[in-house]
Amino acid sequence: MKTKEFFDTLRAAPDKRLLFVNSEDEPVHSGYHLTEIKAVSYDTVDCGGQTNQWSETVLQLWVPEEADDDFMKAGKFARIFDSVRASVRLREDADVRIEYGDDNFFPSVYDVCSITADADTVRVLLEPPRTTCKARDRRTAGVQAATCCS
Numbered sequence: 001m002k003t004k005e006f007f008d009t010l011r012a013a014p015d016k017r018l019l020f021v022n023s024e025d026e027p028v029h030s031g032y033h034l035t036e037i038k039a040v041s042y043d044t045v046d047c048g049g050q051t052n053q054w055s056e057t058v059l060q061l062w063v064p065e066e067a068d069d070d071f072m073k074a075g076k077f078a079r080i081f082d083s084v085r086a087s088v089r090l091r092e093d094a095d096v097r098i099e100y101g102d103d104n105f106f107p108s109v110y111d112v113c114s115i116t117a118d119a120d121t122v123r124v125l126l127e128p129p130r131t132t133c134k135a136r137d138r139r140t141a142g143v144q145a146a147t148c149c150s
Contacts, residue, residue: 001112003057004092007078009115013122014075020061020124026104031067034080036060036099039088048135055094058109063102074122098126 010018020028038058045051059081101107110126117123 001096001115002092003090003094003096006096006112006115007081009117010074010078010122013117014073014078016074016117016120016122017071018074018077018122018124019071020098020100020126022104022126024104027071028061028100028105029063029067029102030069030071032061032063032072032100034059034072034077035062037081037084037088037090038099039090039094046134048138050134050138052134055091057090057094057096058099059096060099062100098124100126 020032036059038056038060040056040058041053042055043051043053096112097109098112099109105126106128108129111129113125113127115122115124
């Protein structure tokens, strides 16, 4: 999911509780904080010798030991983002990722799989990251790769 789409969805539901959940519908603990916003740029070379460039927006969540029982509202989360976005070079077309770890979530940078809303809640489904072989993926898609690791 792109950064713009993610925050447009939150801005459209400012008074709803914002829950980040895993595939078992277990949420990030209430009382979480948005502790860091990162504009990440990648410049890589894959096993087929092709260079790749892309950007991501990484939103780091953290739960303090003395966390309260309330989930942050979607509007507050968006306002925090809006208040600092000019401080880093964020791209609205960058994929958004959520960095988090606790008892239910292995510490990682998660993909945003989907966002759904009901009467009082915006639910962000997080998916663990996956690795792949870009050279093989290009070959599978019909693009000839010069070499490949497999």
